[in-house]
Amino acid sequence: MEYLSIVFQEVYKILFLLVPVLVSVAMIVWLDRRVWAFVQKRQGPNVVGPFGLLQSLADALKYIFKEIIIPSSSNKVIFILAPIVTMTLALIAWAVIPFSATQVLADINVGILYLFAVSSLGVYGIIMGGWASNSKYPFLGAIRSAAQMVSYEVSIGVIIINVLLCVGSLNLNDIVIAQQNMWFVIPLFPMFVIFFISALAETNRPPFDLPEAEAELVAGYQTEYSGMMYAMFWLGEYANILLMCAMGAILFLGGWMSPIDVYPFTLVPGAIWLILKILLLFILFALVKAIVPRYRYDQLMRLGWKVFLPLSLTWVVLTASYLFYFNLLPVN
Amino acid sequence: MIAHAIFFYTFSIIAVVSAIMVTASKNTVHSVFFLILDFISISCLFIMIGAEFLGMIMLIVYVGAVAVLFLFVVMMLNVAQQKNQWFAGEQSSRHIPVGLIISTLIFFEIIIVIGGWKYKPEIFDINNSLANTSVSNTHSLGQILYTDYIHVFQISGMILLVAMVGAIVLTFRQRSGLKRQSYIKQISRERAEGVEVLEVQSNKGVKIDD
Numbered sequence: 001m002e003y004l005s006i007v008f009q010e011v012y013k014i015l016f017l018l019v020p021v022l023v024s025v026a027m028i029v030w031l032d033r034r035v036w037a038f039v040q041k042r043q044g045p046n047v048v049g050p051f052g053l054l055q056s057l058a059d060a061l062k063y064i065f066k067e068i069i070i071p072s073s074s075n076k077v078i079f080i081l082a083p084i085v086t087m088t089l090a091l092i093a094w095a096v097i098p099f100s101a102t103q104v105l106a107d108i109n110v111g112i113l114y115l116f117a118v119s120s121l122g123v124y125g126i127i128m129g130g131w132a133s134n135s136k137y138p139f140l141g142a143i144r145s146a147a148q149m150v151s152y153e154v155s156i157g158v159i160i161i162n163v164l165l166c167v168g169s170l171n172l173n174d175i176v177i178a179q180q181n182m183w184f185v186i187p188l189f190p191m192f193v194i195f196f197i198s199a200l201a202e203t204n205r206p207p208f209d210l211p212e213a214e215a216e217l218v219a220g221y222q223t224e225y226s227g228m229m230y231a232m233f234w235l236g237e238y239a240n241i242l243l244m245c246a247m248g249a250i251l252f253l254g255g256w257m258s259p260i261d262v263y264p265f266t267l268v269p270g271a272i273w274l275i276l277k278i279l280l281l282f283i284l285f286a287l288v289k290a291i292v293p294r295y296r297y298d299q300l301m302r303l304g305w306k307v308f309l310p311l312s313l314t315w316v317v318l319t320a321s322y323l324f325y326f327n328l329l330p331v332n
Numbered sequence: 333m334i335a336h337a338i339f340f341y342t343f344s345i346i347a348v349v350s351a352i353m354v355t356a357s358k359n360t361v362h363s364v365f366f367l368i369l370d371f372i373s374i375s376c377l378f379i380m381i382g383a384e385f386l387g388m389i390m391l392i393v394y395v396g397a398v399a400v401l402f403l404f405v406v407m408m409l410n411v412a413q414q415k416n417q418w419f420a421g422e423q424s425s426r427h428i429p430v431g432l433i434i435s436t437l438i439f440f441e442i443i444i445v446i447g448g449w450k451y452k453p454e455i456f457d458i459n460n461s462l463a464n465t466s467v468s469n470t471h472s473l474g475q476i477l478y479t480d481y482i483h484v485f486q487i488s489g490m491i492l493l494v495a496m497v498g499a500i501v502l503t504f505r506q507r508s509g510l511k512r513q514s515y516i517k518q519i520s521r522e523r524a525e526g527v528e529v530l531e532v533q534s535n536k537g538v539k540i541d542d
Binding site: 003078108109110113114116117120121123124127128131139142143146147149150153157169170298 | 334335361365368384385388389391392395396397400401403404407468469470513
């Protein structure tokens with residue numbers, strides 16, 4: 001009986017986290033399309049509901065009632081598993097995101113490593129989908145995305161090391177609290193820029209959306225998917241984008257901390273600040289989508305391996321030497 | 333404790349079954365997927381015994397990077413062609429003695445380790461070990477790795493670097509007649525070197541290529 005009540009409590013907490021995440025994913029798709037439209041002097045989706053807010057829900061409803069077509073030559077088990085893997089991985093990562101000092105589902109010691117691990121597993125959904133479709137374009141898309149995501153993970157990992165050097169802990173709450181006096185975006189600004197661009201590549205967002213480049217690969221790894229399975233890929237992708245925004249907000253923008261530590265601002269709950277920071281980063285993501293043309297694949301690889309990796313490694317050495325020389329290393 | 337046992341047995345059953353399936357499944361890509369499942373369940377086991385850093389690093393390094401490259405290579409192979417020769421062909425039967433020798437060696441190594449555990453239990457006693465329970469996993473690992481074992485750590489890093497350089501040297505080939513894009517050249521191009529103004533006479537034309 002005691003176990004049961006614990007389980008119910010946890011399930012309640014998980015639902016309280018996941019339902020808002022899923023709703024905000026739907027809203028964020030709308031926001032993405034709206035920002036994209038405004039940059040191009042269009043209206044964007046503005047018909048369904050107030051300001052078109054319910055557009056994503058209408059789309060989701062449409063996807064639910066569409067037929068799921070499974071290609072006869074595909075590897076059926078893996079084909080069905082792929083969108084499930086994408087979606088699950090995008091959602092389980094939210095377990096460690098702290099919304100305030102106490103509002104966190106799992107306050108684990110190695111929170112940032114968990115986030116990094118889960119985001120690096122995200123590539124499997126895409127590879128599985130691309131391979132199981134047994135078709136040329138999805139396979140090419142999967143290969144592209146595998147190489148791309150592995151390359152950019154390296155630089156994200158090195159950037160995380162930069163932040164960890166200043167914090168001295170892998171716990172996400174500790175990372176947020178370490179930014180009490182100054183957000184890491186100020187001393188580590190170049191790293192923030194590199195993190196932002198790597199996050200674009202990691203989530204297959206334009207200008208690095210080569211795995212689904214519609215001009216070359218139809219829709220990349222999702223070409224053979226339809227109905228609800230396509231919608232799950234789509235939801236997982238946007239949940240991943242939100243997650244990367246949350247990661248950026250926690251690593252560089254002070255997480256749930258209010259920007260200025262004075263009276264009226266500290267009244268606002270931490271979750272609101274975190275959401276505002278995520279939104280700020282997401283609007284940047286959406287703007288980049290609207291204004292930057294797509295990269296060529298060799299340029300993408302060059303940027304990842306020859307520019308970002310040496311730069312972020314050098315910055316690790318610089319940060320470490322600075323902290324060591326001025327005796328600022330976090331020792332406990 | 334019951335929940336702990338349930339989770340332990342679930343993860344270990346998944347680990348063992350998927351390890352068997354890695355060798356038993358005929359499709360190479362399926363084998364790699366089972367290998368990934370095996371890695372994931374083993375890292376879950378690591379986390380359960382309190383080695384959360386090791387578990388996460390296992391996930392990041394093995395599942396996030398190594399297995400992706402495995403899949404990458406395996407998917408490129410012609411799987412349909414391979415299916416016919418797997419276990420059945422003459423070629424593969426030659427590898428069986430080698431495999432037997434290696435697996436016997438590993439078996440005896442495991443026997444020795446487990447035997448040591450049986451006869452000298454104080455070596456494996458957690459309270460006796462270097463691990464300090466008051467500090468987190470990551471801190472104690474760092475304190476050991478960067479002080480007592482710094483040379484071993486650096487030597488292993490050097491070995492990895494040498495392996496990387498070796499792999500690059502082995503696969504590197506200089507191809508001639510390849511047009512390369514030089515960003516500095518492109519950006520620093522002036523109008524004078526890019527554009528040439530010619531007087532074109534009527535009915536003569538201009539020769540563009542030279």
